[in-house]
Amino acid sequence: MAPRRYKLNNAFYLGSDGNFEVPLSQDRRDMIKGAVMEYGAASVGIYQFRDNGESQKIISKDVFSDEKLSYYTGLQYGDNDINGSTVTFGTNHAVTIVGWDDNYPKENFAAGNPPQGDGAWIIRNSWGADWGGDGGYFYVSYEEGTLCDGVVYDTAAARSGERVYQYDPLGPVNWYSLYENGSTEPVQYFANLFTAAADDRISSVAFYVPEPGNGYEIKIYQNCGANSPVSGSLASTVSAVGLVPGYNTVALKTPVDVANGTRFSVVVKATTKEGGYPYPVPVEYRLENYSKAASANRGDGWVSGDGVNFQDIIDAYGDETASICLKAFGERQHNPTDTVLEPSGPVTVDAPEGVMASAEEVSAEDSTKVQQAVIAELKDENVKGIAADKNVALKGVFALTVSHGNTGGAASFTVPFSTPLSFAGEPYVIIPKKDGSGFVAFPAKYSAGSLSFGVSDLNEFFSTAEITVADVRESAAPAPSGGSSGGGCAAGLGAAALILLIPLTLVRRGRRS
CATH class of the missing domain: 2.60.40 (Immunoglobulin-like)
Known part of the structure; x- marks a missing residue:
């Protein structure tokens, strides 16, 4: 039996603008609880040690109670004073909130490192049942200060008649910018050129967002040439604000019909917020032990600083396996x-x-x-x-x-x-x-x-x-293997890791053209 695919209908950001405030306000707790009740789970970032030996080495404290299946670091998101030195703790892992216990005792956390009050989130980890806890489930204190950027994903079973146009079946590995670090350029464009596998109606697109507060404008062009994603005729435009960190789907106000064998493009104008993260372009490329099966073809993915003059992402990124993480969804007409x-x-x-x-x-x-x-x-x-x-x-x-x-x-x-x-x-x-x-x-x-x-x-x-x-x-020609359509890099129930968790050391800085 073929695996069931799921498509992301919408996503809801639960963070304030980065980390949760600590201790969590009752309003914020209620919002997260309501989201978990309605959608089943909420994905959150956290700084997670793998074991007490690691935590003892870095912060001289135990963070796990193996007996009570609980976790609390006592750290804050950002700068912390550790034995007189400033150490920064951001996010290094994604976990999923699946429930809560308001009465979970503070005494159940590691001896010598308890939170001030009772209450904990029930967490499903992503390291598998062999990692620890109760088959991979454990408790995290309401007061855990490294929790950040909660996102709830609303998913539904993907229609069997829907086609996914994509070049990133493995998902994003990195964030890219055309400009050197520290640039004040707030606007960049990224795009994909696709060849219609049949007569399809393009109804929505999906891509990844590094942080809240950015603005996006999406344009669809029909009957494009091979050398530019804006060489065709403009068929649809939609603006998107309020997108969440991670994977987002945007429905087109005006769906676009594309004819079998013709080229069409999806062009995204990304405007980063003032003082925000300056790398808006999500990229998949081959990385050993992570995405080693990634591949790319010239002429598929494009980047631009002005929306007119586009450069192939392979040349811009300097990697023959680099692809833009940007999808289009084709429905039947x-x-x-x-x-x-x-x-x-x-x-x-x-x-x-x-x-x-x-x-x-x-x-x-x-x-x-x-x-x-x-x-x-x-x-x-x-x-x-x-x-x-x-x-x-x-x-x-x-x-x-x-x-x-x-x-x-x-x-x-x-x-x-x-x-x-x-x-x-x-x-x-x-x-x-x-x-x-x-x-x-x-x-x-x-x-x-x-x-x-x-x-x-x-x-x-x-x-x-x-x-x-x-x-x-x-209307449905067979999807070419390894090609632009078919497959399903669509979100699954419970939501996967936040894209913010990609190590920033992987960021590829661009060059001014």
Whole structure:
């Protein structure tokens, strides 16, 4: 069975602007608790020693109680006075808050290094069950001063008909800037050029953010050339503020249709906040024992200082395996129509004796309502009989009334129309079930102005049904291995590590062009 993919719908930042205040205010505790209750978990940064031997060596204190499964350092995020010397403790690890115990006793923490009050978060570590604690779970005091940058991720099972365009299946390894450290340049651009694997509708993009307070503008270009991500026609623009540290998904206000085989681009303008972290570009590259399978191709990822003149990220970064961590999500194309279908004669019926049928036109208003309902069910992959990876263009709606008494079983109909129809793919009819439980699609044939189709059981669909005529065509070419589409670097439930936790020693400083 293929692994289930999850897509990140949204993310919510729980920090203030860096570390949590210590001790945590009741309001902040309640906010984190509410987020954990609603979404199941919250990802937070922490400074974590691996064992008491390490903590004794650095701060001359035990931080673990192996007996009580608890952890408390007594340190503050930032500068600390350790035996007369200033030592800075930031974040070196990510853990996940999965619960809490307001009454967890302060006496349960390491002897000689207790917090002042009771209460602890229940934490799931990411080092596996063999690391320690209770199968990898342990308690962290509410007063732990190195907790920072909490993020809650709202995820949902990814649709099977959704395509992921990406060059970073392993995720970010580093942050990059075009400029030398200390530059006052607040704006940089990063982009990816993709080749559409089929006729897709680009509905959202995703990338990584190093800290709160930055601003982003995302643009989608269609029909691009090979040498610049802004060489095509601008098709959609959306601004995004309030993005959280880590992985973010941004929905496009105007989705963009791309044709199979054409190039399109996602261009992100990143504006760093005043005094903020000056490396806004998330990059994947090959790093031994971490991302050694990373690879890249020239012409895929781009960076720029002005949004006009772009440089290949491989050249800018100086690494043949460097890729921009920026994704686009392609949904299937489901299109309504304004066409009013006009039945033009008697309906031919092939059914048990006594079954009769008649077809009639529906109003434009009713047609719109029915099509909206059908498209909503198509997007949710709930129309039985149409695969999730198909593009569907609706051709109109008509009403079919079937008089069949108590007779059930299969039946077929031929309905003539004065409205001419054309199909790029295969004709189908989408029929609501009589009990209101959903829609079922049946293949049809269109010839000489008439549409022929059959149903599996008259009792399941009639007496009167508003039937949608659909043009169903292929939309999903197989995803190329190692290419720009397919796969799923989409967030999983519980959320992974914060990207802020990438060691800053890995930052690659740029050069002025």
